[in-house]
Amino acid sequence: MCAICGCSGTLIAKKRPARGEGALTFRLPQTSKSDDPEQVDKVQLRVIQVERDLLAKNNDYADINRQNLRERGIFALNLVSSPGSGKTSLLVKTIVALNGELPLAVIEGDQQTEHDAERIRVAGAKAVQINTGRGCHLDAQRVGQAMAQLDLQHDSLLLIENVGNLVCPAGFDLGEAHKVVILSVTEGEDKPLKYPDMFCAADLMLLNKCDLLPYLDFDADLAIEYAQRVNPKLQVIRISAKSGEGMSAWLAWLKAGCATASDA
Ligand SMILES: Nc1nc2c(ncn2[C@@H]2O[C@H](COP(=O)(O)OP(=O)(O)OP(=O)(O)O)[C@@H](O)[C@H]2O)c(=O)[nH]1
Ligand SMILES: [Mg+2]
Numbered sequence: 001m002c003a004i005c006g007c008s009g010t011l012i013a014k015k016r017p018a019r020g021e022g023a024l025t026f027r028l029p030q031t032s033k034s035d036d037p038e039q040v041d042k043v044q045l046r047v048i049q050v051e052r053d054l055l056a057k058n059n060d061y062a063d064i065n066r067q068n069l070r071e072r073g074i075f076a077l078n079l080v081s082s083p084g085s086g087k088t089s090l091l092v093k094t095i096v097a098l099n100g101e102l103p104l105a106v107i108e109g110d111q112q113t114e115h116d117a118e119r120i121r122v123a124g125a126k127a128v129q130i131n132t133g134r135g136c137h138l139d140a141q142r143v144g145q146a147m148a149q150l151d152l153q154h155d156s157l158l159l160i161e162n163v164g165n166l167v168c169p170a171g172f173d174l175g176e177a178h179k180v181v182i183l184s185v186t187e188g189e190d191k192p193l194k195y196p197d198m199f200c201a202a203d204l205m206l207l208n209k210c211d212l213l214p215y216l217d218f219d220a221d222l223a224i225e226y227a228q229r230v231n232p233k234l235q236v237i238r239i240s241a242k243s244g245e246g247m248s249a250w251l252a253w254l255k256a257g258c259a260t261a262s263d264a
Helices: 037-070 087-098 115-123 139-151 194-199 210-215 220-230 246-261
Strands: 010-013 024-029 075-081 104-110 128-131 155-159 176-186 205-207 233-236
Touching: 024 128, 037 075, 037 139, 075 087, 075 246, 087 104, 087 115, 087 155, 087 205, 087 246, 104 115, 115 128, 128 139, 139 155, 176 194, 194 220, 205 220, 220 233, 233 246
Parallel strands: 075 155, 075 176, 104 128, 104 155, 176 205, 205 233
Antiparallel strands: 010 024
């Protein structure tokens, strides 16, 4: 359970709100000992206020990151998914496929261990690992600190792998240009309907592990239909970090984004 974002309540996250609005609405579980409805309302309002303050603070740091990235023409992506969908495998494959064509750096987010950052370094890119402890998402302040540590190059690519969690990272802006959601074919077609906030917040979905489709009952067309029902503007690339299927479309998308960021 997340000790930071309060996801012990029911979380409803939308796109990043205007300043002063709450992005997240929490319905508290009915655990209050008070029978007085006024008292219960007061507690709920206080929790909502705390959450708004927390998100407003995060948004301030995200704005600083975004400005910093814009000034240096850096294209930054926030990769979000359930644990084990293949985020790090896709990053490793991407680094190898780019073979130095684009300067890039990686920020890794996990509750514990340095494993993913080590995999990225072995693949040949600079990486900083953030361990969130009990937290279940990256926040913009820690990402800003990691950016400073990485000494990012102008006109480069910054790939941020968020903590594996299909809920909470949707509500936290890190200053990225886009959220990229990874759904793997072993997770079931209905995940976009069950966890719509993440698919709403993303601009691109990578449907990963497509090499496994011949062995599964997973209906890829249906999964994509569900994702685009939740977010009609969502772009989709079918991909496999193992076989390399879809890598050329993904690399073309990355290069187009980098070109736009460096021209801006
Ligand atoms: N068959 C197949 N396996 C894959 C593919 N991509 C990743 N995997 C496997 O999926 C498992 C998890 O991959 P990771 O890259 O560690 O996934 P992750 O999303 O980074 O995981 P967390 O960081 O723990 O959330 C590993 O055993 C990978 O080898 C793929 O395209 N096809
Ligand atoms: Mg990983």
